[in-house]
Amino acid sequence: MRAWQLDDFGLKNLRLADRPTPRPQEGQILVKVSAVSLNYRDKAIVDGVYDPEKMPKGLIPVNDAAGVVAEVGPGVTEWQVGDRVLSHFYSHWLEGPPGPDEPDWQLGGPLDGGLAEYMILEAKSAVPAPANLTDQQAATLPIAALTAWFALVEYGRLRPGQSVLVQGTGGVSLFAVQFATALGARVIATSSSDDKLRRAAALGAGDLVNYRTHPDWADEVLRLTDGRGVDHVVEVVAGEGLNQSVRATKAAGHIALVGFLGGQTAPLDVMPLLYSQAAIRGIAVGHRRAFVEMNRWIEKNGLEPVIDSVFAFEDARQAYERLEEGPFGKVVIRVGDEDQ
Ligand SMILES: NC(=O)c1ccc[n+]([C@@H]2O[C@H](COP(=O)([O-])OP(=O)(O)OC[C@H]3O[C@@H](n4cnc5c(N)ncnc54)[C@H](OP(=O)(O)O)[C@@H]3O)[C@@H](O)[C@H]2O)c1
Structure with missing residues (x-):
């Protein structure tokens, strides 16, 4: 089979290779x-x-993959040849609290992922693709959508009428806008670009803050919420910005700590957090049970992922470069011939 493999760090070391097709x-x-x-x-x-x-x-x-079952191994009863499936990132985390070694079982590194014509999945871990989405659309779900869902629904217990702050317009954030809007929440979105803010508004964000022109964006969030702050923050930035998120959160609100675009360490001002009694909750994508539930919800509610661009398999390196540019929506790589 043809497969992209990373011989060493650096995009130039991502190489299209011929590898034996694995057997289940x-x-x-x-x-x-x-x-x-x-x-x-x-x-x-x-x-x-x-x-x-x-x-x-x-x-x-690359973890996020959609495809069709080509062969089942001995003892597999869950799937038949021809079924449409998605990869599940924490491939051993099926339900309940995570085990201590879940990161060892991440697909797309350290375990082989899906940037190849074929991939192996554990039968118990693979997830049915939503029937309302094409494979290209469904391939956007395993990490970004499940992370937003886990932050807002599984852990966040988001209720209609609550408010959600979404930072930037990356993959996780746009799914958070879409889920929160569909679930009846008020969404405040930030971005470095007014054009992207307009596009986030079209997805349901009702209040918009440009974090470039408003570096003290927490002040804007407080102004928009009569000084109270939001119920939920989907925190994809962290770093120095975490203190602004605490300020922008309602008393006893919920900060889902998802990302580290602003840095992997955060100097936290303790007193404001202590007084506000907000909860900061680490998020690690999500477990399989939530993935299955999210897909059912997506089917029922007809949610369609936002796709920025689709690249040919041979152009995988250009797809990585597009991600670097700050796309609006997911960057997809077509691997098979059809998009079913
Ligand atoms: N913990 C988990 O389970 C989990 C899961 C998925 C992702 N993540 C992490 O979450 C973060 C986002 O992931 P992603 O895949 O959604 O990223 P992405 O699609 O690459 O998002 C990039 C966008 O983030 C925004 N951004 C960058 N720096 C920002 C800043 N200082 N303030 C506000 N927005 C900023 C920009 O939006 P604008 O162009 O609109 O300004 C940029 O276009 C990453 O750190 C990723 O590793 C964690």
């Missing part, structure tokens, strides 16, 4: 990949800044 072992399925989508972590892995010591040489990168 006990409890596994072989998936013919139709499409994958890129996340921030995929770029961070190539750049050698995401758990570099854990990434094997020759890794097939």
